[in-house]
Amino acid sequence: MKVALRINGTLREAEVEPRKTLLDTLRENFHLTGAHAGCEHGVCGACTVLVDGAPMRSCLMFAVQADGYEITTIEGLAPAPGELSVLQDAFCETHGLQCGFCTPGMILSSHALLEREGSPSRQEIVEAISGNICRCTGYGQIIEAVEFAAERLRKANAPRGSALPHVGAPGTEPSAQDDAAIEHGILEAATAHDGGPK
Amino acid sequence: MKPAPFDYVRPQNLAEACAILSANEDARVIAGGQTLVPMLAMRLARPAVLVDVLRLPGLSGIRVEEGALVIGATTRQVEAERSPDVVRHLPLLAAALPWVGHPPTRNRGTVGGSLANADPSAEIPLVAVTLDAEIVTEDEGGMLAMSPDDFFIGPMLTAVPMGGLVTQVRFPIWQGGRIGVGFHEVSARRSDFAFVSAAAQVEVGADGACTRVALGIGGVGDRPVRLDVGSLIGMRIDETVLEEAVEAAAGGLDATSDLHASAEYRRRVARLLGARALADAYAEALAKEHG
Amino acid sequence: MTADPSTFRFVSSNRRVREDRRFVVGNGHYVADVPLEGMLHVAIVGSQYPAARILGIDASAALAMPGVHYVLTGEELAGAVDQLMNGLDTPNVRRFPLAVGQVRYAGEWVAAVVADTRALAEDASEKVRVSYEPLPYLTKAGEALEPSSPPVHPPHGSNVLLDKTFVWGEVEKHFTESPRHLSFRVTWGRNSTVPIETFGVVASWDPWREMLDVWASIQMPKYPDQIARALRIPANNVRVHQDVDVGGSYGVKRGIKHTVLVAHLARRLGRPVRLLEDRLENMRGGDAHGPERIFDVDVAFNDEGIVKSMKMKALDNAGAYAGRAPFQLGKPIGAIVGPYKIESVQYRAQSVTTNKAVQEAVRGFGQSPTNYAIETAIDKVARACGLDRVEIRRRNFIRADEFPYLIPSGTRYDSGEYHTVVDKVLAHIDYPALQAERDRLRASGLLAGIGIAACLEPSGGNSSFEPLLNEKNQTTTWMDSARINVDGLGFVTVTIHTTSAGQGHETLAATVVAEVLQIDPDLIRIVRPDSLACLPSNTPVGSRMAIMLGGACFHAAQKLKAKLTRIGAFRLGVAADVATYENGAVADPASGRKLDWAELVNIAHRGFHLLPPDTEPGLEATHVMQVPTGDKLPEGGRVQMYPCHSFEFHMVLIALDPVLGKPEIRRYVIGHDCGTVINPHIVKGMTLGGIAHGIGAALLEEFVYDDEGQMLTQSFMDYLLPSSHEVPQVEIVHHCTPSPFTVFGQKGSGESGYLGAPAAISGALNDAVADLGIFFDKLPIRIFAISDAVAAARANPTGKTAV
Structure with a gap:
């Protein structure tokens, strides 16, 4: 059957068997491989995408059912190539992942929560990600990431002068060393040679 | 797969x-x-x-109609969960819905789908059984309204006619002012199928005595069941009364045994959670203003 | 320890983990994302029987279906490839990717169907008719010990793969002399790491270049060698692509049978072939289960609670083939006394075959079950002596001034400050307040208990358990490597030689090289060449990469720094040992003259005439590192297992309703000491993740077989992984006792949390029910089992109940 799906703001067409899940269609027909197959029976959440802004299992939906909705995959979240959304950056800040396999689903579920609720409680975050199984992290740094992103988003339009404190568990604040650029660092090396591209 | x-x-x-x-x-x-x-x-x-059938016209939506809250079969569980009408008129369903699957499955799963699949531990069928809702099906022969007792036959088995489908469910609205609900569930993980779930709704009169009571138990046998706790009517509920009533009502409960829970466990916990759900419902009803 | 912690710039600082950026945008590169033109897909026909003779396979209906290319059977495959590597000396326990002649567990792979799509392959797999003659079978380890039990491998003669008794020290004398003894049995249920990504592999054969290209979700030492051996092709005809991201492993991603299968098919069919296990294949026949173990423990102790000697018998149910199961009984020998000064130990390791799926290496390689048995013993001794469970641990701990400490089984522990870690945890948690909280919970009608576990994470893994259990294996080398290249523009590229499954190896390598060279880590590129361009690596097993990859990077960077210093010193006209290296520049401290990075790079790449005599041009350094302390074979049953020993101390408060039986973790604190931390984010994640995994093992996760030999827990609806609801907020109390054997004092942390969490949770639940006379002696401890035991105990208050 022919399907026309609106994915990350673009209408895309494919010829699929009715039995082909939205997950397989995203991955195989549209090469959007950020959604992952973990269990293919709706438990693990690695295949989560947003359908009209709400997180859903793309393994529990057939592509032929998916027309007429606005489908958002993890590929649709970053604002520009090389640029992360506030939430994605927060996951990097707290290291809210390890192997990365559950991460797209985890971020999309959290994204939907933050769209709905600007100041989620820990319990609300736990509930929002409870359908996404992570085997690496034990969830601690994921919850910190969502809390951190909420904090940043709330302060995004704060008036000038309001400080932006780091949140998260004590002791996780980046140390001054993080930004310690090395004065005689290797960037200079690029200018000292006999031509060649920079 | x-x-x-x-x-x-x-x-x-x-x-x-x-x-x-x-x-x-x-x-x-x-x-x-x-x-x-x-x-x-x-x-x-x-x-x-x-x-x-998800996008069939007329099958989705929540409305109040002739003393019932009518939920169209294709209404998403999340819509029911967030519906002010459900919170106001059907607080027991509002209490049960957060236990259905987890957020992403509630975003797509429907109220009618949960009924039609008749999982013995599913929450929406339990509420339907507890409140004696009317489940409406339709086939080429026309509409048919069934009580949950007739509708649920066994695990994943219903009386939907061949060639038909569930179109709506009509939950009776209890009209009195002093109504309380209680819902309890135990499962291995929060979003798993319940080993046991208990749903209760109680109405109390001005004197604090029970005027109407309903208790349902899910997950224990091959379908959700309503327990007869009519002995509580006219009573002011305390722990002893409650335990006696639930003990009597749950005496003959059929229970299944599997890897995750023994039949003895299911029976024991059904009594406990049944009593807790009733106690919660009664306390909530009592706390409400008269009339 | 070579480096001075006071000078650390990047090591131990909270820098971001560089791998994270690609994953948060969904740009990981997993095996399922590898697109190859003309790729074919495999689905598996699995056995319905736990044991049966294969009488025939009729694939004609399947082959007649459009889009179906091939059906491979065990007979054909066994004729074309060599059997899979067998670590033990059990030549008659033969294993091939597909069953040959006989199936040995329900779910075992019988045939592989190849089709244009996975869906078509599944359609066709339903049409493959296999006729079986059912055979007697067994699922319980105890039965397997009986000579009359139906043999899983008849040519082997029995179901016993391994039965070896070690006696270290004067066990009998100590038992005789000790005034008190106790004994008990505990059982560790069969579970595994169960990554969210199943195992997958893609193979492609180029007949013109005679090259087998392999992309796999792999974490396995000597993977290319094993492929080449099985396929009987030269090892340099196998090219494994290491740039594949692995979606979780924790030990188990070792799909050698999958790989040999698709590699054979790729050669046979001349097309790229892919096998991605689906979840059912993974759980039933992926051969990635973990230890299933019965411990019988006797301890000899005195009235003060000092444990003098221990006898432990560990009977492990390996499943249908040897796999890595027997060796997982061997590794814990390196920490067989835990953090305690137990003077002598008798250890009997028994591994038996049954008609269950095969085990693979699981996080900790048998250590977590062993720690559960040891910690249960310590709790029981405390109870017998009427002592507090923290106090008894303090009394038995090795003291800080006793390191390096030689344990009876021959391993020298590197360092530790166990008493200090415990003090810090007790101060953090306020132990009296925790006890008061437990008592308050009890008074409110709940059951409540405190769980305590103190244990070690042996790290820096080698394979000393192999020669220990198989004398024909004389391997002592267990290396890892790094290569650093500074290009003509002065930019630094480091190669690492294994895949990663979320451990942050790129961050590790960049941090270490930057630390030594004193340059910005963010400007260092990390690459993973394919296996033919690789230096030796034994992959991230045995909690080794901080020690081994970190060490290799350190030494390679030191070599590079030395070369830079030589070049600079030569130009400055001073001796190399006089010149100083700082921030990439080399200076003469006397005159203050210096050559900066750019000048040094320029000389190395373009100014051969300016180099010191006999100096290779360019800037490249390589280091291949052997495991510290890994310098000899086992002797007389004694062995130096791993070099480093991290310490963890768990305290957990659990409350539960006695009828519901559902444990609620109210507080979880872990004291953790893995020496010098290279990246705090990574270590924190490992520890929290390990605890979550341990909660699963203690309460939720088990591969259960019924009496018919069928597995009941094939899907995620029955095999229950902890979700965010089940994992509490965990508080970590840090401590750092540097290891003297590693470059920065680092130890391993890849298994942290998991090694003690099951013991701690079991301890808490047993504390909660001890007054009822109940003892939970099997993991996982299921909700209904708790409730049923409490109900039985209350109905019969005088009886003792073991559950």
């Missing part, structure tokens, strides 16, 4: 849906698919045709 091949049709109206269903005995209704698709993926279900 790919489903066996099937044809897919999306009828334009209910009549067309019923015609397709009655013409093809291997046809199966799909709405949200949150229960059906895993069964398809594991090839435990192998319909020849999937009839997608």
